[in-house]
Amino acid sequence: MNDNELSTATVAAVIAAAVALMVSGWVHFYLYFRGGYRGIAPDSVAGLTISRSFALNAIVAVVIAEALVLGLRYRALLLPAAAVGAGFALATLVAYFLSRTRGLLGFKETATTTEAVVAMMAEAVALVTLVPVAARELRRQRRPAH
Amino acid sequence: MPTDRLNRVPTVLLGIVVPLVALVTVVVTLNATTDGTSAAVGDRSSSGTAIAIKNFQFSPNPIVVPVGTAVTVSNGDGTTHTLTADDKKFDTGQLDGGAKGSITIAAPGRYTYHCDIHNYMTGTLEAR
Numbered sequence: 001m002n003d004n005e006l007s008t009a010t011v012a013a014v015i016a017a018a019v020a021l022m023v024s025g026w027v028h029f030y031l032y033f034r035g036g037y038r039g040i041a042p043d044s045v046a047g048l049t050i051s052r053s054f055a056l057n058a059i060v061a062v063v064i065a066e067a068l069v070l071g072l073r074y075r076a077l078l079l080p081a082a083a084v085g086a087g088f089a090l091a092t093l094v095a096y097f098l099s100r101t102r103g104l105l106g107f108k109e110t111a112t113t114t115e116a117v118v119a120m121m122a123e124a125v126a127l128v129t130l131v132p133v134a135a136r137e138l139r140r141q142r143r144p145a146h
Numbered sequence: 147m148p149t150d151r152l153n154r155v156p157t158v159l160l161g162i163v164v165p166l167v168a169l170v171t172v173v174v175t176l177n178a179t180t181d182g183t184s185a186a187v188g189d190r191s192s193s194g195t196a197i198a199i200k201n202f203q204f205s206p207n208p209i210v211v212p213v214g215t216a217v218t219v220s221n222g223d224g225t226t227h228t229l230t231a232d233d234k235k236f237d238t239g240q241l242d243g244g245a246k247g248s249i250t251i252a253a254p255g256r257y258t259y260h261c262d263i264h265n266y267m268t269g270t271l272e273a274r
Contacts, residue, residue: 006152011152022164025168029175030179034176034179035224036201036224039202039203040202040264041264062164062165065164066164066165069161070160072160107264110240111224111225113224
C-alpha cells in the first residue's frame with residue numbers, strides 16, 4: 001500500500017468519527033427542539049446564547065461529518081476536516097465541563113442526563129479517532145514528494 | 147484495497163449520505179417526539195395548586211394559590227430546578243428532572259420567587 005492510499009484503519013476511523021459527530025449533533029438538536037433547552041439563560045456573546053449554541057452545534061456537526069466523508073474521496077479535505085472535527089469535539093467537551101462547573105453563558109447544568117452521557121461518549125470517540133487521522137495526514141503532507 | 151473499494155462508491159452517493167441521514171433523523175425526531183415548548187406546561191389559568199417548570203420557565207405565571215394549601219411543583223425539564231421565594235419564605239429544595247415537590251404559603255400576600263440554580267427563572271404568586 002503506497003503512502004497516498006487510505007488504510008482500512010483510516011477509513012474506519014473517519015467513518016466512526018463522522019457517525020460520532022452526527023450522534024453528538026443529534027443530541028444537541030434534540031435538546032434544543034425537544035428537551036427544553038430553547039429558552040435557557042439570556043446571557044450572550046456576539047448574539048450567541050447557550051440555547052443557540054445547541055442549535056449551532058448540531059449544524060456544525062453535520063457539516064464536519066460531511067467534510068470528513070468527502071475527505072475520503074478528496075484527500076486534501078481530510079486534514080482540515082479531521083483537525084476541525086477534533087477541535088470541535090474537544091470544544092464541545094470543554095463547554096460541557098464548564099457548564100457543569102463554573103457555568104457557561106449564564107447556564108449551569110446540575111444533573112448528569114442520559115443525553116449528556118451519550119454526547120460525551122460520542123465526542124470522545126470523535127476526538128480519539130480524529131487526532132491520529134489529522135496527525136497522519138499532517139505527516140504525509142509535510143513529507144517531501146517523490 | 148480500501149481505496150479501490152472507496153473509488154467504486156459514486157461521489158454523489160458519498161456526498162449525499164450524511165445530509166440524507168441528518169434529514170431523516172431530523173424528520174423522525176420531530177415527528178416521534180413532542181415539543182417541550184408547546185407541550186403542556188400545565189394549566190395556563192392564573193389560579194390553582196400546581197406550578198409546572200418546563201423549558202426553564204414557571205407556569206402558570208403569575209398564579210393565585212389558596213393560603214395554607216400545598217402547591218405542587220413539577221419539574222418537566224431534564225435538569226434540576228428549585229422554586230424558591232425571594233424572601234425565602236418557601237422553597238421546594240432541589241427538584242431533579244421529572245421530580246415533583248410542594249410548597250405551602252402560610253400567609254396571604256404577593257410573593258416573587260426564582261430558581262436558585264438558574265436565577266433568570268423568576269415568577270410571581272399571590273396567596274389568597
